[in-house]
Amino acid sequence: MAAPPSDVYSRIEASFRKQTVMTTLGAELVLAEQGRVSIRLAYRDDLTQQNGYLHAGIVSTIADSACGYAALSALPQGHEVLTVEYKINLLSPAKGTAFRADACVIRSGKTLSVCRAEVFAEQDGNETAIAAMTATIFAVAERS
Amino acid sequence: MAAPPSDVYSRIEASFRKQTVMTTLGAELVLAEQGRVSIRLAYRDDLTQQNGYLHAGIVSTIADSACGYAALSALPQGHEVLTVEYKINLLSPAKGTAFRADACVIRSGKTLSVCRAEVFAEQDGNETAIAAMTATIFAVAERS
């Protein structure tokens, strides 16, 4: 990418790199702009449930981080976020060569934000929605 | 253990072993009896979020499997389970040397079961409840 990444992207990426689980799973931050964040994960057969599909907890892991970072992207600098709770509906088996969680903010508040994520499975150039999450995110001012 | 494992335990364990993500994370099936299943995971610093706590998605991974297997444990043989949806509240930071998800069935149905899990962090001989999940589980007859 020739152009320098936006401030939003840099802030999100700095936190993303501290989430060691993202490296362990091989997840990538593919989009981070004001109010919208996407995280992508390639299929790995060591992350599955009993039928060979990506485990719902791993689907949740990328969707939860995408929601948290979407909330963070809409807050002023100097904040951190924590997930209060989330709910995920598994719409279809998590079957594909890669998975992408697209999150957006539906309410941005000083203390609480609400975000939604949809997770898509990619296969043979097609995308299928496999999960829908709603998350409540708590904002905390960073200790400096 | 001198006594042979119960039928319930054997059935659950057989499926648990097929969940490759459990091996990848180092999770163990520590209890599986009629209506109750517990899964335990030792802390690993490659499974954390940005503050060094276990990532909520990983907490969910063991809680979701515990819920699914609790539902399975209450069904007649020859069934498999799929998670329809779950909701998790993160009660405290996932800080500890190990984590245990204890799930139980609150409704067992032919098609749909509802399970609850609590996740505890273990540290210095103490246990703290860090998360509470409610999950809806779908039962499918195994193809033979």
Add this chain to the structure above:
Amino acid sequence: MAAPPSDVYSRIEASFRKQTVMTTLGAELVLAEQGRVSIRLAYRDDLTQQNGYLHAGIVSTIADSACGYAALSALPQGHEVLTVEYKINLLSPAKGTAFRADACVIRSGKTLSVCRAEVFAEQDGNETAIAAMTATIFAVAERS
């Protein structure tokens, strides 16, 4: 309306009229087409919580029915629906002269459908999103 109502509208309305709580609350079915249903409720000061806002349970009542009917609208004739579970985030105080729950289907299945609703408060010609729901709906073939 000069044009005759669609089949979908007639089917939904027939069931809506059997929901006695809708009449009791004064809720109206304002839209019912394939995959989308809206229900509207005028503010009443006998339906509030302690601050004079519409009670979250009443907000849920119209959103839940809108979700159920959105699911029903996407099923073949001869089905009924039951709510398995729902989750609602209250985004802002339910303050307004009227409220409208707009639901749509995000997964339509033979047994289970997943719907989303957003609830808007109307005041002085403006609309504010006050709640977001995700619901899992069970389809049952009507006994004839």
Add this chain to the structure above:
Amino acid sequence: MAAPPSDVYSRIEASFRKQTVMTTLGAELVLAEQGRVSIRLAYRDDLTQQNGYLHAGIVSTIADSACGYAALSALPQGHEVLTVEYKINLLSPAKGTAFRADACVIRSGKTLSVCRAEVFAEQDGNETAIAAMTATIFAVAERS
């Protein structure tokens, strides 16, 4: 009741009386002590869904208030509560002569509390669990 009601009960009851919807539905506060609140509602055929069962939204209304008041009961005086979100699983049809929502606190925090409620249907001296709720409650200091 010969003994004077506890402080907790008085505080909760004062707020309960301001919830006009409780009077409209005919709901009663039947228990309010530190960390535990129960609300009861007699069956009424003008509060049903299409099959004559109590509408899930009305079940939610008493469960949500019970959760909010359970959270309030565990806070120091001078606070009010608002529901952030809740999730309810409908376990069985809401069929009975009366319904009781029993809520308890599972996490009490300065800003956020988490409560659970179970709703029971009463019929012929038996009780059936018909719903399970988890709610996140926000505490605000009352303006004086």
